[in-house]
Amino acid sequence: MKLTTVAAVCVLFSSIAHAEEGFKIRYPTGGLLGPEMAYFDIKPGLLVSVAIRETDVTQINGDDGRQAWTPPTTNAKGVTQTALADYRQHLTVVDMGIGYIFPQMVGAGHVFVAANLPYFLQIDRTLSFPEVTATGANGTPVTPGPAYLAGLNAQAKANTIASSGVGDTELNATWIYLRDNLKLSAGLTIVIPTGDFYSLPSGAQGTPAINIGFGHYNTFRPTITLTYKATDDLTLGARAAYGINTTNTVDNWKSGNFEALDLAASYKTPVGAFGMQVISVKQIQDDTGGLSGNQPGGYGANRYNAVNAGVFYTTRVLGCGLNLGYTKTMHATNALVADTIQARLTKAF
Numbered sequence: 001m002k003l004t005t006v007a008a009v010c011v012l013f014s015s016i017a018h019a020e021e022g023f024k025i026r027y028p029t030g031g032l033l034g035p036e037m038a039y040f041d042i043k044p045g046l047l048v049s050v051a052i053r054e055t056d057v058t059q060i061n062g063d064d065g066r067q068a069w070t071p072p073t074t075n076a077k078g079v080t081q082t083a084l085a086d087y088r089q090h091l092t093v094v095d096m097g098i099g100y101i102f103p104q105m106v107g108a109g110h111v112f113v114a115a116n117l118p119y120f121l122q123i124d125r126t127l128s129f130p131e132v133t134a135t136g137a138n139g140t141p142v143t144p145g146p147a148y149l150a151g152l153n154a155q156a157k158a159n160t161i162a163s164s165g166v167g168d169t170e171l172n173a174t175w176i177y178l179r180d181n182l183k184l185s186a187g188l189t190i191v192i193p194t195g196d197f198y199s200l201p202s203g204a205q206g207t208p209a210i211n212i213g214f215g216h217y218n219t220f221r222p223t224i225t226l227t228y229k230a231t232d233d234l235t236l237g238a239r240a241a242y243g244i245n246t247t248n249t250v251d252n253w254k255s256g257n258f259e260a261l262d263l264a265a266s267y268k269t270p271v272g273a274f275g276m277q278v279i280s281v282k283q284i285q286d287d288t289g290g291l292s293g294n295q296p297g298g299y300g301a302n303r304y305n306a307v308n309a310g311v312f313y314t315t316r317v318l319g320c321g322l323n324l325g326y327t328k329t330m331h332a333t334n335a336l337v338a339d340t341i342q343a344r345l346t347k348a349f
Contacts, residue, residue: 023335034312035314053341064333070152096116117167165195171192182226189220198211242258282303284303312325
C-alpha cells in the first residue's frame with residue numbers, strides 16, 4: 001500500500017496537550033512523530049486536518065513521582081497539615097488545522113506553514129482529598145483542624161466542575177528536505193494564548209476552576225526531525241525540540257524552559273502502517289514568580305518530567321490520511337498521569 005500525502009503533516013497540526021503551570025506542558029505528549037513517518041511524498045498545496053482526542057487524567061504526581069500531596073501548611077498552634085490529592089479529569093478536544101506547502105524550493109527543500117486551533121468540547125474535573133494528615137509541634141499525629149478540612153472541602157467543590165471553550169493557538173513554519181531514504185525537517189512553532197486563563201485560586205470570586213488556556217504567555221518551540229527508511233517497509237524517526245516560555249502577564253509566573261525527544265518506528269503492511277513511539281519531555285529550568293518556590297504554599301521548582309509511550313496506525317480512507325493513536329504515561333514527576341486516544345483525518349487539495 002502506498003500512502004500519498006505531504007511529509008510532516010502531523011507535526012505541523014500538533015495538538016496542545018499540556019503546559020507547565022499546574023503539572024502540564026505545552027508539548028504534544030500524545031505523540032505526532034509516529035504517524036508522520038509513513039509519509040515520504042511532498043505535494044505542494046493546501047491541507048486541512050481535523051482530529052478528535054479523548055484524554056483521561058487519572059492522577060497528579062508530585063516531585064517524588066508518586067501521587068501528589070498538597071503543600072504542608074502550619075497553623076498558629078504549630079500543627080502541620082497536608083492532604084493527598086485525588087485529581088481526575090476527562091477531556092474531549094477537537095483540533096482544527098490548516099496549512100500550505102509552497103511549491104517553490106528553498107535551499108533544496110519546501111516550506112510549510114500551518115495553524116492549529118483546539119476546541120475543548122468538554123472538560124470534566126473532580127477533586128477530592130481522601131487522606132489528610134496532621135502533626136503537632138512535637139511531631140506526634142493529631143486530628144486535622146476543622147478550618148483546614150473546611151478549606152479542603154471548598155477546594156474540592158470548586159474543582160468538581162465541567163467547562164468547554166477554545167484553547168491556545170499554534171502557528172508553525174517548517175522547512176522540509178527529502179532525499180532518497182532520508183527526510184529532514186526543521187521548524188519553529190509559536191503557541192499564543194487564545195484560551196481563557198484566570199490567576200485567582202480555583203473558584204475564587206466567581207472565577208472558573210478550569211483554565212482552558214495555559215496562561216497569558218507565549219511558547220517558542222524550535223524542532224528538528226530526522227526520518228530514515230531502513231527498508232521499503234520499516235521507517236525510523238527521531239525528533240528533538242526545545243521549549244522557551246515567556247512570563248505569564250496575568251500572575252507573573254515564568255514556566256521553566258523544557259526539552260523533548262520523540263522516538264518512533266513504523267512498519268508498512270498491505271492494510272496500513274503500524275508503529276510504536278516514545279515521547280519524553282523534561283523541564284530543565286525551575287519555575288519562577290507566581291506560585292513558584294519563592295511564594296508561600298507554592299509548587300516549588302515544579303520541574304515537569306514525563307515519559308509517554310504508545311502505538312499508532314496510519315492508512316488512507318476516502319482520499320484522506322487517517323491516523324489512530326494511543327499513548328499512556330509511563331513515568332511522571334510534577335506532571336499529570338493520563339491515557340490518550342486520538343484520531344486524525346488529513347486531506348490534501
